[in-house]
Amino acid sequence: MGFLDKIFRPLTRSEPWGVHPDERKRPASETPIRRLPPPPLLYLPLSQHVGAAAEPIVRIGQKVLKGECVATAKGNISAPVHAPTSGEIVAIGPITAPHPSRLEMMAITLRSDMEDRWAPLEGLADPLARAPEELARRVAEAGIVGLGGATFPASVKLGLGHRSRIRTLILNGSECEPYLSCDDRLMRERAGGVIRGAVLMRHATGAREVRIGIEDNKPEAIAAMRAAVDGHADVQVCVVPARYPMGSDRQLIIELTGIEVPAESRAADVGVLVHNVGTAFAIHQAIDLGRPLVSRLMTLNGEALAQPGNYEVLVGTLVEDLLAFAGGVRGEPARLVMGGPMMGLLLPSAKVPVVKGCSGILALSATEVARDEPGPCIRCGSCTRACPVGLLPLEMNARIANAALDAAVALGLHDCIGCGCCAWVCPSRIPLVQAFNHAKGELAAHERDKKRTDATRRMAEARSERLEREAREKAEAAARRAAERKAQKAREAAESAASNSEGAPA
Amino acid sequence: MSPVPTSADDGALPALPTLAASPHAHGGMSVAQVMQRVMLALAPATLFGFWLFGWPAINLFAVTIGACLLAERFCERLMGRTSSLGDGSALLTGWLLALSLPPWAPAWIGLLGGFIAIVVGKQVFGGLGQNLFNPAMVARVALLVSFPVVMTQWVVPQPLFSADAPGFIDSLRITAEAPAHPDAVTSASLLGHSKTELARGITIPEALASGPQTLFDWTGLRTGSLGETGTLLVLAGGLYLLASGIIRWHIPAAVLAGIALPALVGHAADPARYLSATQHLLSGAALLGAFFIATDYVTSPNTPAGQLIFGFGIGILTWIIRSWGGYPEGMAFAVLLMNALTPVIDRYCRPRILGRRRDGRALEPTPIDNTGGA
Numbered sequence A: 001m002g003f004l005d006k007i008f009r010p011l012t013r014s015e016p017w018g019v020h021p022d023e024r025k026r027p028a029s030e031t032p033i034r035r036l037p038p039p040p041l042l043y044l045p046l047s048q049h050v051g052a053a054a055e056p057i058v059r060i061g062q063k064v065l066k067g068e069c070v071a072t073a074k075g076n077i078s079a080p081v082h083a084p085t086s087g088e089i090v091a092i093g094p095i096t097a098p099h100p101s102r103l104e105m106m107a108i109t110l111r112s113d114m115e116d117r118w119a120p121l122e123g124l125a126d127p128l129a130r131a132p133e134e135l136a137r138r139v140a141e142a143g144i145v146g147l148g149g150a151t152f153p154a155s156v157k158l159g160l161g162h163r164s165r166i167r168t169l170i171l172n173g174s175e176c177e178p179y180l181s182c183d184d185r186l187m188r189e190r191a192g193g194v195i196r197g198a199v200l201m202r203h204a205t206g207a208r209e210v211r212i213g214i215e216d217n218k219p220e221a222i223a224a225m226r227a228a229v230d231g232h233a234d235v236q237v238c239v240v241p242a243r244y245p246m247g248s249d250r251q252l253i254i255e256l257t258g259i260e261v262p263a264e265s266r267a268a269d270v271g272v273l274v275h276n277v278g279t280a281f282a283i284h285q286a287i288d289l290g291r292p293l294v295s296r297l298m299t300l301n302g303e304a305l306a307q308p309g310n311y312e313v314l315v316g317t318l319v320e321d322l323l324a325f326a327g328g329v330r331g332e333p334a335r336l337v338m339g340g341p342m343m344g345l346l347l348p349s350a351k352v353p354v355v356k357g358c359s360g361i362l363a364l365s366a367t368e369v370a371r372d373e374p375g376p377c378i379r380c381g382s383c384t385r386a387c388p389v390g391l392l393p394l395e396m397n398a399r400i401a402n403a404a405l406d407a408a409v410a411l412g413l414h415d416c417i418g419c420g421c422c423a424w425v426c427p428s429r430i431p432l433v434q435a436f437n438h439a440k441g442e443l444a445a446h447e448r449d450k451k452r453t454d455a456t457r458r459m460a461e462a463r464s465e466r467l468e469r470e471a472r473e474k475a476e477a478a479a480r481r482a483a484e485r486k487a488q489k490a491r492e493a494a495e496s497a498a499s500n501s502e503g504a505p506a
Numbered sequence B: 001m002s003p004v005p006t007s008a009d010d011g012a013l014p015a016l017p018t019l020a021a022s023p024h025a026h027g028g029m030s031v032a033q034v035m036q037r038v039m040l041a042l043a044p045a046t047l048f049g050f051w052l053f054g055w056p057a058i059n060l061f062a063v064t065i066g067a068c069l070l071a072e073r074f075c076e077r078l079m080g081r082t083s084s085l086g087d088g089s090a091l092l093t094g095w096l097l098a099l100s101l102p103p104w105a106p107a108w109i110g111l112l113g114g115f116i117a118i119v120v121g122k123q124v125f126g127g128l129g130q131n132l133f134n135p136a137m138v139a140r141v142a143l144l145v146s147f148p149v150v151m152t153q154w155v156v157p158q159p160l161f162s163a164d165a166p167g168f169i170d171s172l173r174i175t176a177e178a179p180a181h182p183d184a185v186t187s188a189s190l191l192g193h194s195k196t197e198l199a200r201g202i203t204i205p206e207a208l209a210s211g212p213q214t215l216f217d218w219t220g221l222r223t224g225s226l227g228e229t230g231t232l233l234v235l236a237g238g239l240y241l242l243a244s245g246i247i248r249w250h251i252p253a254a255v256l257a258g259i260a261l262p263a264l265v266g267h268a269a270d271p272a273r274y275l276s277a278t279q280h281l282l283s284g285a286a287l288l289g290a291f292f293i294a295t296d297y298v299t300s301p302n303t304p305a306g307q308l309i310f311g312f313g314i315g316i317l318t319w320i321i322r323s324w325g326g327y328p329e330g331m332a333f334a335v336l337l338m339n340a341l342t343p344v345i346d347r348y349c350r351p352r353i354l355g356r357r358r359d360g361r362a363l364e365p366t367p368i369d370n371t372g373g374a
């Protein structure tokens, strides 16, 4: 293919990946951030991050202040949880998870005392003179996770940066998902804090430069950030074209540095780290003010919503309370979605809490989600052109429909980032992402099963080996004893013979 | 009641769809919209064909499409599938088939062709999206091979409302006639005429000079199938499809290049034996095929590289069949041949996956240059 490739490359250089979905960011993006007062009850899931669940350190009935730690991190990859307001712990137990599966998850329930009193906090003085490890520790203690939705513990990523040499720290302000504008508002209203966070992160990772990628559909945010960046030579605001999924790590890295992260590698392996702008702001708050992550900015949007806008919400607030504060929903929303419309999760109900990784709640009306029944694939190739990874969604889907999961993997199923571009463009409305997620789930389950049977087999083998060894040792010991006895007897015989001869009268 | 919300408390909430995966929004056109655009693009050339060949052509068009719709409905009934007539694909198949038929072909040709296209060309494969070959071309080739005389009778243009044009009533007689209408004034097409004359040992320039003047005409006033004569209108429709993003440039450009390049070489080498590139491109079904037939989604490759190979193959094969084959026009055969190769082409022309080399292995990480810096 090499030769043909050379001839064809200039002709077939594919058109830009991705799609241009209807933005629908207005009017929510034009309303300033509003702060939601503490709701009467808050539900704090112990697992709001990638990694091990946090461990509760409070008792039922205990009074806590805002910002006090209620559950500590457990293991290397984990994050603590803090009380988002002052009040009393009233329950520790399972609640419905904000996930379409309706699974239950452990959570701490806090009854707010409506005073919203902060625990005594202390920022880190002169952080830029401190060791990077100290900053990372502070970030870990503050329970900060990737706020773009990945929810990977931020401190682990900072530490990663310090261990593997990082050249470029990228702040992701692209916010490519339609409907969402909380990062946009953050950059417009709190640009200084974001830049301060960027400077702290640069110090913590040892990166040489910081590049902040913002899509060209947010001119106000670009202007605000440019103004705030003034004076930091090593921090640069870069305008990237608005295109979905520009905010995906690998795509943004290519756009900003020209580096293509190899498959099966991390960005850090090529000297790049990507963090969300919201994470940068949270890091500034944690280090300069000592404030743990207890609230976040969220976009409330969708046609079914009375007052779309951006809100600063305490982690643990019920979606129901949030919607009520935003004027409630008009009629029955056809769908409640946590996150953006392209990759967000369908919520099982409004009685689920806001978690750290939640960038928005969409109450979509029936017309917004209206879709035709799926039809047969007409092989139009739109999905292939849209795929930012260069996959063949139609082929993968056909394999999965025939239960040939291995063939789908050979076509690159594991490289699929689940961005939804393919399903978004498909004229036959085939639920491609659903098929891919399903197949990935099946494969993961297989993998787990295999691990389990392997482990069982290994255990059984170890056991039979042990039994064998014990039997062998027993036999050997018996043989040894028998030999010893024999030797003893021979010795005794010889001795008695000797003594006999000795004792014999000469 | 415990203050803890669990799924047990959800009773009062409106039932939400649980299995609706992301994305929660959709864009782009639906299948029906895509088909409608293609029909819109075909409309000018078709109307021109109606005008040029009069009522018999209109009758044939209606019969062919009707046959396709009937056949589609019939098959779906038989196999217990839900009706898909709404997506417009059967209608489009009938439309394309009608455009490729001799304009005054009798009704039974349209009927038979429509059934072959839908039943043999599409439904036996499993319906929309499953067929290997272009249904309209399957029907056209089947008819051409089975009924070579009827399928090569090209009527001289008799525009609607002109003195000689048959009226509606007369047209019914022509359409119903079997096997062919004896009193129609027929004439050879450019490709056919040059082929027969060559076979008789007459060179192309002489053949063109002696032939009827309806052989070749920029404005489309020439003999030919129902939809191919309005060359410029076909081209305009094709450009509209390109502009609206329904098709990409790769296939049409490659088809036309595949015809034009060998034609240039051949004509330069032996003008007495080979038609010029212009004559090739502007006669027969070259443009209709390049823009509307070869670009059929289902039966063409879906990567740019694959589409270039596919299109070029069609072009070359068309030229070869036209120049050396037994039939004066080769587009339909060429399309079917390349359709058969599409799965192979698709297998070898896969896009490169991000972060991987073409052979699927992960890229080598680029060394980190941490020395310079901002």
Ligand code: SF4
Pocket: A376, A377, A378, A379, A380, A381, A382, A383, A384, A393, A394, A422, A425, A426, A427, A428, A429, A430
């Ligand atoms: S976009 Fe849909 S219809 Fe088109 S090729 Fe992909 S899966 Fe098939």
Ligand code: SF4
Pocket: A386, A387, A388, A389, A390, A391, A393, A415, A416, A417, A418, A419, A420, A421, A422, A423, A432, A433, A436
């Ligand atoms: S195949 Fe995966 S990566 Fe490609 S467009 Fe679809 S969801 Fe996105």
